[in-house]
Amino acid sequence: MDKQKSDRLINLEAIKKLGWDPFGQRFASAQPIKSVLTAYDPAQEGKPATVAGRIMIIRQHGKTAFLDIKDWTGKVQVYIKKDKISEPLFQLYEQLDMGDIIGVTGGVFKTKTGEITIFAEQITILSKALQPLPEKWHGLKDVELRYRKRYLDLLTNEPVMDTFLKRVQIIGGIRSFLNNRGFIEVETPMMQPIPGGATARPFITHHNALDMDLYLRVAPELYLKRLLVGGMEKVYEINRNFRNEGISTHHNPEFTMLELYQAYGDYQVMMDLTEALITTLVPMQSGSDLKIKYNEVDLNLNSPWPRKTYQELFRQYVGLDWSDQNAVSKKAESLQLDFKNKPYETLANDVFEKLVEPNLTGPIFVIDYPAAICPLTKSKKDNPAVAERFELFIAQMEIANAFTELNDPVDQRRRLEQQLKNRAEGAVSLDEDFITALEHGMPPAGGLGIGIDRLVMILTNSASIRDVILFPTLREKSPVPPAPDGHRGSAETKGG
RNA sequence: GCGCCCUUAGCUCAGUCCGGUAGAGCAGCUGACUCUUAAUCAGCGGGCCGCAGGUUCGAUUCCUGCAGGGCGCACCA
Numbered sequence: 001m002d003k004q005k006s007d008r009l010i011n012l013e014a015i016k017k018l019g020w021d022p023f024g025q026r027f028a029s030a031q032p033i034k035s036v037l038t039a040y041d042p043a044q045e046g047k048p049a050t051v052a053g054r055i056m057i058i059r060q061h062g063k064t065a066f067l068d069i070k071d072w073t074g075k076v077q078v079y080i081k082k083d084k085i086s087e088p089l090f091q092l093y094e095q096l097d098m099g100d101i102i103g104v105t106g107g108v109f110k111t112k113t114g115e116i117t118i119f120a121e122q123i124t125i126l127s128k129a130l131q132p133l134p135e136k137w138h139g140l141k142d143v144e145l146r147y148r149k150r151y152l153d154l155l156t157n158e159p160v161m162d163t164f165l166k167r168v169q170i171i172g173g174i175r176s177f178l179n180n181r182g183f184i185e186v187e188t189p190m191m192q193p194i195p196g197g198a199t200a201r202p203f204i205t206h207h208n209a210l211d212m213d214l215y216l217r218v219a220p221e222l223y224l225k226r227l228l229v230g231g232m233e234k235v236y237e238i239n240r241n242f243r244n245e246g247i248s249t250h251h252n253p254e255f256t257m258l259e260l261y262q263a264y265g266d267y268q269v270m271m272d273l274t275e276a277l278i279t280t281l282v283p284m285q286s287g288s289d290l291k292i293k294y295n296e297v298d299l300n301l302n303s304p305w306p307r308k309t310y311q312e313l314f315r316q317y318v319g320l321d322w323s324d325q326n327a328v329s330k331k332a333e334s335l336q337l338d339f340k341n342k343p344y345e346t347l348a349n350d351v352f353e354k355l356v357e358p359n360l361t362g363p364i365f366v367i368d369y370p371a372a373i374c375p376l377t378k379s380k381k382d383n384p385a386v387a388e389r390f391e392l393f394i395a396q397m398e399i400a401n402a403f404t405e406l407n408d409p410v411d412q413r414r415r416l417e418q419q420l421k422n423r424a425e426g427a428v429s430l431d432e433d434f435i436t437a438l439e440h441g442m443p444p445a446g447g448l449g450i451g452i453d454r455l456v457m458i459l460t461n462s463a464s465i466r467d468v469i470l471f472p473t474l475r476e477k478s479p480v481p482p483a484p485d486g487h488r489g490s491a492e493t494k495g496g
Numbered sequence: 497g498c499g500c501c502c503u504u505a506g507c508u509c510a511g512u513c514c515g516g517u518a519g520a521g522c523a524g525c526u527g528a529c530u531c532u533u534a535a536u537c538a539g540c541g542g543g544c545c546g547c548a549g550g551u552u553c554g555a556u557u558c559c560u561g562c563a564g565g566g567c568g569c570a571c572c573a
Binding site for chain 1: 507
């Protein structure tokens with residue numbers, strides 16, 4: 001055991017000897033530290049207050065000491081003076097370490113250097129810390145440690161706590177925005193017998209009692225549409241999707257998605273809704289100004305956001321007409337894209353992703369995708385080759401994806417079967433019950449998906465998705481390295 | 497999956513180029529100090545230098561493999 005921990009265990013025993021429970025009891029009388037600071041009034045110097053929090057630092061001065069106590073609203077200084085506190089309490093103080101959680105009651109005053117401070121009269125130990133805090137000045141810097149021990153990251157790096165509190169606000173803001181518009185929040189299966197709604201590779205798990213494989217959902221889409229069939233006209237779900245794909249600064253295997261469906265709407269309605277939603281959320285984070293900075297790049301989120309067609313952007317950034325199959329295929333070849341018996345539209349979309357998307361600083365709605373790459377989308381009335389779909393790009397990231405939902409069960413079956421043929425990967429089999437549901441009649445509807453993590457990235461100016469997910473997926477780290485030839489560790493194992 | 501980079505004390509980092517068995521600050525311990533602000537002052541402990549091999553009289557340092565992480569690419573949202 002390391003020295004720091006054993007020293008703290010000694011202090012813990014000393015605290016027990018003094019008659020205290022080192023892990024404390026209910027302490028419901030504490031007020032938020034921030035409110036203590038704002039309530040301070042020089043006319044009422046010495047007015048008592050009670051706080052609870054973690055000791056972040058101790059400055060000892062012989063028979064006095066200053067402690068900084070932190071709760072999640074702020075930090076306040078506590079002043080301990082031997083002749084102003086009972087002897088047992090001073091003995092307790094002497095066994096306290098940085099990182100311990102304590103409760104303090106005392107009069108609030110201003111020191112001669114002007115800092116609002118609680119003059120301790122009562123101290124209670126609420127939890128003894130057996131591990132030291134990270135370095136007080138630099139905090140926890142090691143990126144891996146920050147992700148693995150997020151609790152320390154939150155504790156010592158203020159901007160981190162700030163980001164995650166903002167995330168909570170953003171998601172809360174989305175809920176109230178939608179609830180105010182008459183949407184209801186629902187929960188649909190995360191474990192699905194047939195993964196559908198997107199083409200990503202799924203995670204597989206197994207149910208023992210039913211003896212059946214289940215897939216962690218890649219999207220809730222097909223279930224939410226069943227609810228449209230069932231008569232729920234405005235539904236949404238905010239929850240995790242799981243995709244068994246690579247990990248990057250923009251991809252975590254489990255990520256949070258908002259999906260919503262509005263009966264009798266279409267993708268135009270969804271576009272207006274998306275723009276209204278996000279422009280409502282931005283001021284919550286950055287004041288009323290909708291001009292924000294992301295990764296040193298200026299983004300102007302003031303309405304209206306440009307809407308450009310897929311083909312228009314294709315022509316602009318690829319320099320070719322999308323329908324010119326020969327030229328586009330040649331382009332794909334020169335980009336060394338993977339052809340592996342892909343349909344033309346998919347290949348052309350690879351070109352789009354490679355050459356167009358890096359230019360989409362946004363915000364910009366890319367609208368009217370080729371129908372062939374949109375199996376769940378209704379085509380334009382006057383042009384079956386073009387789907388009523390848009391994707392919203394901000395900072396080169398796809399933030400939202402939405403369409404006029406395909407509600408023709410015959411067409412839907414045909415398209416899903418076609419997709420199964422084209423891409424074995426991901427697609428397991430056809431969800432027959434989904435088709436049956438459509439056969440019962442689904443109202444025309446607009447559907448929308450927003451990647452919450454990415455949206456939070458933009459609104460909190462975070463460069464990596466791991467900075468907006470509390471516990472991002474990391475490889476498991478074996479706690480003890482193996483000692484193969486008994487070089488160390490288990491010294492002499494006998495026999496053989 | 498591929499490429500580049502990183503891994504030294506509980507934490508933040510030097511040192512490695514040019515091989516000789518490791519340093520600082522914070523944290524810890526002891527002492528001084530009754531309004532401090534990264535408190536200060538004096539002293540003391542603390543290291544499988546990510547792991548495993550190789551080269552060498554000798555490896556934290558050079559080489560190889562592995563592990564974990566970061567970034568980029570690929571896949572995807």
